[in-house]
Amino acid sequence: VPVSAHGSEGTNPADAAMCGIKIVSVGTEAKGKIDIEELRKICKIIHDNGGQVYMGGANLNALRNCSRGRLFRMILYYRRHIVHGTNFSLFFNLLQIMNVQMFNLHKTFCIPHGGKCPGMGPISVKRHLAPFLPFTPSTGGIPAPDKHQPLVTIAAAPWGSALILPISYTYIAMMGSKGLTDASKIAILNANYMAKRLEFFNGTVAHEFIIDLRGFKNTAGIEPEDVAKRLMDYGFHAPTMSWPVPGTLMIEPTESESKAELDRFCDALISIRHEIAEIEKGNADINNNVLKSAPHPPSLLMADAWTKPYSREYAAFPAPWLRASKFWPTTGRVDNVYGDRNLICTLLPASQAVEEQAAATA
Amino acid sequence: MERARRLANRAILRRLVSEAKQHQKNESVLHSSTTPMLLYSSSRCMSSVLRSRGSKTETLLGRNINMSRGVVVAAAGGFLGVGSARSISVEALRPSDTFPRRHNSATPEEQSKMAESCGFGSLDSLVDATVPKSIRLKDMKFGKFDAGLTENQMIEHMKDLASKNKVFKSYIGMGYYNTHVPPVILRNIMENPAWYTQYTPYQAEISQGRLESLLNYQTMITDLTGLPMSNASLLDEGTAAAEAMSMCNNIQKGKKKTFIIASNCHPQTIDICKTRADGFDLKVVTADLKDIDYKSGDVCGVLVQYPGTEGEVLDYGEFVKKAHAHEVKVVMASDLLALTVLKPPGEFGADIVVGSAQRFGVPMGYGGPHAAFLATSQEYKRMMPGRIIGVSVDSSGKTALRMAMQTREQHIRRDKATSNICTAQALLANMAAMYAVYHGPEGLKNIAHRVHGLAGAFALGIKKLGTVEIQDLPFFDTVKVKTSNAHAIADAALKSGINLRVVDGNTITVAFDETTTLEDVDNLFKVFAGGKPVSFTAASLAPEVQSAIPSGLVRKSPYLTHPIFNTYQTEHELLRYLYRLQSKDLSLCHSMIPLGSCTMKLNATTEMMPVTWPSFSDIHPFAPVDQAQGYQEMFNNLGELLCTITGFDSFSLQPNAGAAGEYAGLMVIRAYHLARGDHHRNVCIIPVSAHGTNPASAAMCGMKIVSVGTDAKGNINIEELRKAAETHKDNLSALMVTYPSTHGVYEEGIDEICNIIHDNGGQVYMDGANMNAQVGLTSPGWIGADVCHLNLHKTFCIPHGGGGPGMGPIGVKKHLAPFLPSHPVIETGGIPAPDKPQPLGTIAAAPWGSALILPISYTYIAMMGSKGLTDASKIAILNANYMAKRLENYYPVLFRGVNGTVAHEFIIDLRGFKNTAGIEPEDVAKRLMDYGFHAPTMSWPVPGTLMIEPTESESKAELDRFCDALISIRQEIAEIEKGKVDINNNVLKGAPHPPSLLMADAWTKPYSREYAAFPAPWLRTAKFWPTTGRVDNVYGDRNLICTLLPASQAVEEQAAATA
Helix, strand or coil, X not given: CECCCCCHHHCHHHHHHHCCCCCCCECCCCCCCCCHHHHHHHHHHHHHCCCCCEECCCCHHHHHCCCHHHHHHHHHHHHHHCEECCXXXXXXXXXXXXXXXXXXXXXXXXXXXXXXXXXXXXXXXCHXXXXXXXXXXXXXXXXXXXXXXXXXXXXXXXXCCHHHHHHHHHHHHHHHHHHHHHHHHHHHHHHHHHHHHHHHHHCCCCECCEEECHHHHHHHCCCHHHHHHHHHHCCCCCCEECCCCCCEEECCCCCCCCHHHHHHHHHHHHHHHHHHXXXXXXXXXXXXXXXXXXXXXXXXXXXXXXXXCCCHHHHHCCCCHHHHCCCCCCCCCCCHHHHHXXXXXXXXXXXXXXXXXXXXXX | CHHHHHHHHHHHHHHHHHHHHHHHHHCCCCCCCCCCCCCCCCCCCCCHHHHCCHHHHHHXXXXXXXXXXXXXXXXXXCCCCCCCCCCCCHHHHCCCCCCHHXXXXXXXXXXXHHHHHCCCCCHHHHHHHHCCHHHCCCCCCCCCCCCCCCHHHHHHHHHHHHHCECCCEECCCCCCCCCCCCHHHHHHHHCCHHHHCCCCCCCHHHEHHHXXXXXXXXXXXXXXXXXXXXXXXXXXXXXXXXXXXXXXXXXXXXXXCEEEEECCXXXXXXXXXXXXXXXXXXXXXXXXXXXXXXXXXXEEEEEEEECCCCCECCCCHHHHHHXXXXXXXXXXXXXXXXXXXXXXXXXXXXXXXXXXXXXXXXXXXXXXXXXXXXXXXXXXXXXXXXXXXXXXXXXXXXXXXEEECHHHCHHHHHHHCCCCCCCCCHHHHHHHHHHHHHHHHHHHHHHHHHHHHHHHHHHHHHHHHCXXXXXXXXXXXXXXXXXXXXXXXXXXHHHCCEECEEEECCEEEEECCCCCXXXXXXXXXXXXXXXXXXXXXXXXXXXXXXXXCCHHHECCCCCCCCCHHHHCCCHHHHHHHHHHHHCCECCCCCCCCCECCCCCCCCCHHHHHHHHCHHHHCCCCCCCHHHEHHHHHHHHHHHHHHHHHHCCCEEECCCCCHHHHHHHHHHHHHHHHHHCCCCCCCEEEEECCCCCCHHHHHHHCCCEEEEECECCCCCECXXXXXXXXXHCCCCEEEEEEECCCCCCCCXXXXXXXXXXXXXXXXXXXXXXXXXXXXXXXXXXXXXXXXXXXXXXXXXXXCCCCCCCCCCCCEEECHHHHHHCCCCCCCCCCCECCCCCCCCCXXXXXXXXXXXXXXXXXXXXXXXXXXXXXXXXXHHHHHHHHHXXXXXXXXXXXXXXXXXXXXXXXXXXXXXXHHHHHCCCHHHHHHHHHHCCCCXXXXXXXXXXXXXXXXXXXXXXXXXXXXXXXXXXHHHHHHHHHCCCCCCCCXXXXXXXXXXXXXXCCCCCCCCCHHHHHCCCCHHHHCCCCCXXXXXXXXXXXXXXXXXXXXXXXXXXXHHHHHC
C-alpha cells in the first residue's frame, strides 16, 4: 500500500487488514505525481510478481494533471489492465449521490451538513477475477461468469442498497457518454483553474490540488483547522483537512459548480490568506485573531460586550456576498477534547439541557 | 379451577404488559370512549374512563405489579372477566396512522387544562357557553368518510381516483398547454412547505424572498408584453380580461358603456366578461374583427386575442390606431411563449395586455391554479387590479421590496373598490418566474422555436396528405384545419389517446406545446391520414418547414436581459437561488401565523401529495369529461361533504378564490331575483363587521350598498338592520354577513337577522371566511343563510402559497341552485345538479376552477371525518379563548360573546398605547418579527387593533410562546409609558432588527444588542432573522418601481447601504 493510497478517507490499509493481508508500505517520491508511464511500470511490476492491482475509485487526482492524449491512453490502459474498486463513471455517481442526498436532507429536513450520505460501493473486475465476486443463488456478477467460486457474502441484501441505485442509473442515462466525458474534463478544468488562482499564495505548485498550509504553523500559528473554521464565516464548508498529508487541504470542486462559485471559494481562501498575512506581519495577535476565534455565531457577534481586537463586521461579513446571503453557524468552535473526555452519546436529560443552556446564556 | 383462572389471568396480563410497552412507542392505540384501553398510557389516546383510573394503571405498568385478585379485577373492569379470559381489544389492532390527532394539536389533558384556565370544567362546556343554543347543531354526520380515513387509506383512495383519470395527449390549447415543470422547481417550490405555507407578503421585512420572486415575475411580464407595469398575478386569463374590461370602464369614468370583444377570443374569456359586465351595467358586444366599429361613440374598450383562439397571428397595428383614434382602449389577451418570438403587444400600442403564465412550468391541473397576468402603462397604476410589488428602502437605506400602493386594496376602499381581487396566485407566479429564470431568454426562445417548428411540420405534413385543408393565416403554435368531417377525425384521435379541439363540425385546431415530440407529430399524421399509409415523418419534413410568422410580426426587441434571468441556468445555481430566497421568508415551517380571519393552519403532507401526481396535474380542463372520472368522483364526493358541512343543497366548485366566491354568491342572488322578475332588487345591506372584500364584491354586482353599524359589543345592530331592511323592502336584494363576525363573536341574534332579511324579500349571503368556527357545531344553512362561499384555503387546508392559490366554492339552498355558474365549453352547475339549470354565467376560466388543489380540501375532510372536524372547531375555539385569557390582563380584548367568551379568533386593542407610549400596531407587528413571529391581522376590522386566530393545529406550547412574546412586548411598552425609555427611540420603533444592524460596528441604540435580538429564551435555540430593517412604505409609493432594478443600480445601492 503506497502511503498516498486513496479509498474513501484513507481506508485502504484497514481494508487490507480485514482481508488478512499483510501490509507492506511503500513511500512516494517528493513530487507525489503519477503519470501513465509510471502507472504502466507499477502494474507490470506487480503482475510480473504474481500479484493483482486494486485501484480505488477516487482516481481523479491521477487524471487531473494529464494531457488529453495521456488521459485517453490512460483510460484505454484502465480497460485492459486495471481492476477497479469503483469504475470510472460510478465514482461520479457516488459524488452525485452525496450531493443529492446532502442537499435534500439539509434543506428539507434540516439535517446539518456533514451528515453522512448513504453510499454504494459496487466493484468491477477483470474476467479472471469474476468467478470470485460475492454470490448467492440469485445474484452474482453482472454479466455473469461461467463458474462461480464466490468469496462469500459482503452485505445483508443481495444487491446492497438497491433503492438508491436509480440515482446513479438516471445520472448516467441522462448524461450519456459525451456528457459524462465532458463532466470529467470540466472537473479537471475546474480543479486546474482553482489551483492556478490559488498557487501564488501557496508558494509552491499544488500537488493533486492539495494546498499546503504547513508553513503557516511556524509563521502565524495557524493550523488547517483554523482555516476550516474561518471558511464557515465565509459561508463555506472546508475542504478535506489534513489528509492525505497532515497540515494541508485537499480541494475537489467537481464539474457541477459554476465559475462564479469557484471564484467565490477562491476569493474566500485568498481573503483568509490575507488574514494570515496580518498575523505574520505582527498586525494581528497570534493567539487572539479572527481565525483562532472562528466561527463567529450570531450570539457572539450580537453580544453586548465585544472584546475582540477586530471588529464585529469584519468577523461576520468579510466578503461582499455575505451581505446578500449569509449562512450562520449556530455554535462557536466545538471543543473536541471535552467531548472525548466526557463521552455522552444519548440525549441529555431535559432538565440538564435546560441548565446547560441557561449557563451558556448567562 | 379458581387457581387455573388466576394463573391464566396472570399470563395474559404479563403478555399485555409486554405488548403495551411495545405499543406505547408507536402510539398505536386509537382513542375510544367505549372500550377502556387498560394498559396504554399514551396521553393522546387515553380515554375518559381510563383517566379516572390513572393511578391503578401506573401501578400495573410499574415494576411492582400487585397481582392480588381484587386489584386485577377492579383495574380491568369488565375487560378481564372473572368468568373467562378475553383476547386483546380489537381497538389495539386498528391502523396506527389515524389523522385527526396529527392535525388537532391539543391533547385531551391540555384541552382540559386550557378550558379550566378559562373558567370552564371542560372543552364541551366552553363550547356550549360560546356557540348560541339557537343555532347549535346536534350532530354532523357524513354519508361517506364519517369515521375518517387513515393517511394510508386516503392515499390508496386517491390512487384509485387517479387511476380513473386518463391522461391523453392534449392539442386542445385554448390557453392551456402541457409543459415540463423543471423537477428542481417542482420539488423546491411546489412541494416545499417553506414556500407554500407563507402568507401574503404584507410584512415585507420577513417576505423579501418571495417579493423578489414576484418582482422577477413582474419583470418577466413587462419584458414579454412590452408594457412597463405588471401586477403580481391574477386568477386566470378570463378573469384578468374581465378586470381589464373593468379598467377600461373606469379609465373612461363610466361614461362609455359598451365593451367590444372580438370573436377570436377564447370562449371562456368571452363568457366571463359578459357575466362580469352584467354586474355594472356594461354592455358586451362580440363581433368579428372585420366588423368592429366605434361609430356609436359609446365604446370604452375592445378586447382581442393574440394569437387568436384558433391560432391565427394577425397584425394589429392598424387596428390599434383606429381604436385609439376613437378614444377606445385596446386590451390584448396574449400568450407568453408566443411573445418570445412575436412582436409584443406594447409595440402595437396596446393599452392593457392580459394572459396566463401557465405554460411557463405550471401543470394544466384540470384548470388550475395558474398565475394570470395584467400589464399596462404607469398611467393607469391606481386602477390596476391585483397586488403590485414595488421597490423601496429600509430603515438603513438599503433597497427593500414590499407590496406597493396598498391603499388600492379592497378592504381599505370597500365600496369604492373597482375590483375585489384579494387572493392572487403567488405560488404559481413564483413557479413561472423561476421557469423563466432557469431557461433564460435563449432557452425560452428555443422552446418557442421548437413549438413553432413542430406546428409548422404538422401543417406541412397535413398539406402533403391532402386529406384536409389548412387555414392559410400566420400561426405560432396552433394549426387550424378545415374539413367536412371534424368529428370523425376527433373520434379517431381519441382512439389513439389524443385530444384535438373541435371548433365546429368543419373545423379542428391542433395546438402544440413544450412536451410535444416528433413522434407525437407522426401520430397526428396517422390520425389525419384516415388509415392510409404516411410516406413521411415529421423528422423528414423538418428541413422543408418554413416559419409561418411574417417578418413584420417577428419580435426584434430584447427581453429578460436582467442578470437574474441569465445566471441561474444550472440546477445547482437555481437550487441555491431558491433556498436563498426561501431563507428570507417566514412560513408555517417556522412558527404559527395567527392571522385573524385567515385561518393559517396545518397543510398536511398527505393532503399535498396528490397535487403533483400526473393523473391529476396533466389533464386539460377541456378534456372530455369521461377522461376525468376520477376528478368527477372527487367533485361529487366533495360537493356532498361540503353540503353536509354547510347545510346547503348544492355546491359550485367553479369560483377559484375567496373573492370570486363572494362575487359568485351575490350573482346567484341577483340571478334569482331577476328570474322572479324582481329587477328592482339591488340593495345590499353590509354590516361594518363584514369581511373586508364584501363591499367590493357587492359593487361589482351593481348593488347599492347600505351599511349598518354595530353596538358597543361589536354585534350587528339588529334594530338598525331591521330598519334598513324595512326601508328598502321593495329593493332589498341581499345581506352580506360574516359569522362568527370579524370581531370574533358568535352573535346571538343571527337567526333573527336572517328572518328579518327573508321577511323583507332579501336573501342572505354568508361569508365563509370564519367557517373554521362553524364546522360541526352549526352551519350557514342551519342558521338561515341562502348562499355561502367557502375559503378552502382557510378552513379546508389549501395552503396560502404566499398570496394564493385559493378556492372559493359556493353552496346554496335549493331555490338558488339553478343559478349556479356554468361554462361555455364544458357544462357545469351544482353538485348535486339542480332540476332546471339557469346558470348566471361563467365565473372562472376553467369549468371547476382550480381543480388541482381540490384534493387538498377533499383529503382533509375525508381524513378528519365528522367527529375530527367538529373537534377541530371546538379546539379552535378553545385555543382562541385560552390565548384571550392569557392576554386579557395585558391588552384589552375588544369583543366577547354573552358569556364572556370569544369565538375562534379575538381582537386585542392597542389604541390606548398610541397616547401613552406612541406605539402603533405596526410597531408591535415589527417587534413580533424579532420574536420570530408573523404579526396577527393588523388594524382590521378595527383600526388600531390586532386580530388573532390561532387555529386548532397549533400546539399549546406554540400558543404559549406567542402569548409570551406579546406579554413581553407589553412590558416593553410599559417601559415607554413609565418614561424609562425614549418615546421615539425604543426597541419597538427600531424593530425589526436584522443581523446587519445588530452586528454593525457602531451601536447607538439606547437598548442593548442582545435585548433587541434575543428578547425571549427560545430565540437562543432557533431564531428566524428578518433580512431588512423596517421598510419605508411611503418611499415605495412615491417612487413606484415594480420591475427589477438594473444590475448596476442594484450594486450601487447595495454599496451605499453597506458604506
